[in-house]
Amino acid sequence: MRRVVSALASPQLLALLGVLLINWFLFPPFFRITWQDGRLFGSLIDVLNRGAPVAILAIGMAGVIATKGVDLSVGAIMAVAGAVAATMVVAGYPAPVAVVAALAVGLVCGLWNGFLVAVLDIQPIIATLVLMVAGRGIAQLITEGFIVTFTDPLLIFIGTGSFLGLPMAAVIALVLMIVVTLIIRRTALGLFIEAVGVNRAAASLAGIRSRMLLFLVYGLSGFCAAVAGIIVAGDIRGADANNAGLWLELDAILAVVIGGTSLLGGRFSVPLAVVGAIIIQAMNTGILVSGFPPEFNLIVKAGLIFIVLVIQSPLATRLVPVRLPKAEARK
Amino acid sequence: MSRSLRPLVATAVIFAIAYALAVFQFPNMFSTRVLGNFLTDNAFLGITAVGMTFVILSGGIDLSVGAVIGFTGVLIAVLISLAGWHPLAAFALALAIAAAFGGIMGLAIHYLQVPAFIVTLAGMFLARGGASVITRDSIPVNHEFYTWISELTIRVPGGGRFSFIGLLMIAIFIIGALVAHRTKFGSYVYALGGNETSASLMGVPVARTTVGVYMLSSVLAALAGIVFSLYTSAGYPLAAVGVELDAISAVVIGGTLLTGGYGFVLGTFIGVMLLGLVQTYIIFDGTLSSWWTKIVIGGLLFLFIVLQRLIFAASTPGEKSH
Numbered sequence: 001m002r003r004v005v006s007a008l009a010s011p012q013l014l015a016l017l018g019v020l021l022i023n024w025f026l027f028p029p030f031f032r033i034t035w036q037d038g039r040l041f042g043s044l045i046d047v048l049n050r051g052a053p054v055a056i057l058a059i060g061m062a063g064v065i066a067t068k069g070v071d072l073s074v075g076a077i078m079a080v081a082g083a084v085a086a087t088m089v090v091a092g093y094p095a096p097v098a099v100v101a102a103l104a105v106g107l108v109c110g111l112w113n114g115f116l117v118a119v120l121d122i123q124p125i126i127a128t129l130v131l132m133v134a135g136r137g138i139a140q141l142i143t144e145g146f147i148v149t150f151t152d153p154l155l156i157f158i159g160t161g162s163f164l165g166l167p168m169a170a171v172i173a174l175v176l177m178i179v180v181t182l183i184i185r186r187t188a189l190g191l192f193i194e195a196v197g198v199n200r201a202a203a204s205l206a207g208i209r210s211r212m213l214l215f216l217v218y219g220l221s222g223f224c225a226a227v228a229g230i231i232v233a234g235d236i237r238g239a240d241a242n243n244a245g246l247w248l249e250l251d252a253i254l255a256v257v258i259g260g261t262s263l264l265g266g267r268f269s270v271p272l273a274v275v276g277a278i279i280i281q282a283m284n285t286g287i288l289v290s291g292f293p294p295e296f297n298l299i300v301k302a303g304l305i306f307i308v309l310v311i312q313s314p315l316a317t318r319l320v321p322v323r324l325p326k327a328e329a330r331k
Numbered sequence: 332m333s334r335s336l337r338p339l340v341a342t343a344v345i346f347a348i349a350y351a352l353a354v355f356q357f358p359n360m361f362s363t364r365v366l367g368n369f370l371t372d373n374a375f376l377g378i379t380a381v382g383m384t385f386v387i388l389s390g391g392i393d394l395s396v397g398a399v400i401g402f403t404g405v406l407i408a409v410l411i412s413l414a415g416w417h418p419l420a421a422f423a424l425a426l427a428i429a430a431a432f433g434g435i436m437g438l439a440i441h442y443l444q445v446p447a448f449i450v451t452l453a454g455m456f457l458a459r460g461g462a463s464v465i466t467r468d469s470i471p472v473n474h475e476f477y478t479w480i481s482e483l484t485i486r487v488p489g490g491g492r493f494s495f496i497g498l499l500m501i502a503i504f505i506i507g508a509l510v511a512h513r514t515k516f517g518s519y520v521y522a523l524g525g526n527e528t529s530a531s532l533m534g535v536p537v538a539r540t541t542v543g544v545y546m547l548s549s550v551l552a553a554l555a556g557i558v559f560s561l562y563t564s565a566g567y568p569l570a571a572v573g574v575e576l577d578a579i580s581a582v583v584i585g586g587t588l589l590t591g592g593y594g595f596v597l598g599t600f601i602g603v604m605l606l607g608l609v610q611t612y613i614i615f616d617g618t619l620s621s622w623w624t625k626i627v628i629g630g631l632l633f634l635f636i637v638l639q640r641l642i643f644a645a646s647t648p649g650e651k652s653h
Contacts, residue, residue, distance in 0.1 A: 120640055122636055129580075130629050130632050133576055134626050136622070137622040137629065140620070141622060250455075253449070254452075295460055302456035309445045313442075
């Protein structure tokens with residue numbers, strides 16, 4: 001019980017509450033939720049729906065960053081996965097086959113990154129840059145340069161449907177978050193991942209199979225990117241190799257950092273990364289509903305990164321001694 | 332041959348082979364006209380890549396350069412076309428703003444001890460957002476100064492035109508190479524990229540060098556923005572999206588080690604030329620679609636990263652570099 005209470009008092013959830021309250025102040029009907037045609041409507045639901053792709057990317061990205069890595073290729077993988085799913089249903093394959101194929105392609109892309117990082121020992125930022133540069137080209141190759149539109153009901157349902165009144169994208173993100181959190185926190189896997197992030201050589205000496213863990217986290221990141229790619233394709237009923245997931249890798253990294261995961265590796269939280277994604281989306285929505293031009297989004301995001309950086313920096317810890325022994329012990 | 336020159340030689344050999352193959356297929360590619368256009372078309376990328384070389388040599392990375400190009404283009408277009416400034420005054424202001432911008436990023440990287448990657452990411456959001464706040468439209472620049480510069484070309488036999496901006500890029504590369512290899516600042520940058528702790532113990536002014544590197548990168552990005560504005564005669568907030576990736580690719584393909592401390596400015600020049608060659612080849616071919624550019628660049632990037640790995644694994648037996 002105490003753990004639940006202290007988790008609810010985390011700075012991320014307080015920040016989310018703050019952003020939501022500002023939104024409510026700027027746009028009084030913000031919290032109004034209506035029930036229509038068997039699903040919920042309202043700004044809050046919209047935040048969950050629009051935030052889902054970044055939240056899903058953040059789930060995979062959190063693991064990668066915990067190993068002191070970063071995955072720049074997720075946006076490109078989204079485009080590739082969307083292109084695969086769309087071209088396959090257009091070619092007449094049943095939708096479940098197309099979805100499985102797209103997920104498999106995402107996984108393969110992730111494992112490729114894992115291979116470069118774990119086996120060839122290349123810096124993650126550069127290893128994933130290869131696919132970030134080439135990925136959109138590959139996606140265009142698959143779609144032959146067109147925006148492939150489809151009418152398949154299952155794919156459209158994944159992007160825009162609803163389950164128990166909630167948008168399907170949000171439900172998928174929630175399920176993925178719970179499954180991944182249970183797998184890494186109910187087993188020692190999360191601890192091993194953090195150990196690799198703190199010191200890979202030491203972790204290997206301690207008997208942790210760091211190479212396999214790196215394959216696992218990059219594979220998961222690719223898989224999550226494919227899920228997000230299918231959702232985005234289903235949402236616009238087409239695969240757009242140029243714009244699907246464009247710059248979302250940066251939002252995903254930001255979400256993970258807001259979620260308290262250290263960019264230096266060794267400490268991560270999947271649920272808080274998802275909260276980070278929702279904070280970003282709540283701010284985007286807030287700027288939209290309050291009538292500011294959407295260009296302010298980028299500036300607000302930059303300001304947010306800066307604040308998070310200052311708070312996380314060693315300088316701030318030196319100036320303001322942290323009294324919580326727990327927070328100190330974690331470092 | 333010295334071991335340390337191998338990546339540079341490898342890049343040069345691959346460029347020579349690729350160019351020879353391209354010329355074999357399209358003899359027209361071997362002409363001063365194509366060469367001149369080559370330099371003009373890649374001028375802004377080349378100038379950005381010089382700054383990126385310094386950043387990567389120091390062990391960092393700068394994701395904000397594309398956004399700085401976009402911001403500079405919009406700023407000078409607004410100052411010239413809407414506020415009636417003289418282009419030179421607008422250029423000076425843009426360069427000063429970029430210097431301050433890069434300096435602040437350098438300060439944040441050094442004093443907050445955060446990865447350069449995330450600080451320059453925030454910088455990228457800020458510059459791109461700032462450009463979009465100034466205007467969302469493309470603003471044309473019509474000024475006699477612009478027409479004067481665009482007519483400032485050296486004509487050579489064979490229909491070749493060496494434009495002002497193409498020659499400016501070459502000048503920046505020469506100056507960059509001199510600064511990197513012949514000045515104290517240059518050796519500080521290499522020392523910093525090799526090992527920050529050792530560099531600091533040896534008396535390298537780490538803070539000053541870090542700030543200087545990011546200032547240099549931003550100023551050169553702003554200069555690239557000016558060149559881009561001369562090239563397109565317009566300012567557009569979404570101009571040069573993704574140029575940071577091309578610049579990083581050019582630096583890596585040019586043989587600079589991504590962990591810092593090792594590389595040559597000349598290598599970056601060959602890297603830029605190789606990227607330009609891929610693009611020109613695809614235009615000459617006509618049947619290949621433009622997205623092949625990205626795939627080929629991705630492939631080249633992979634090739635060179637693996638090549639560097641192999642060379643450096645061979646030169647330091649029994650030891651992993653990180």
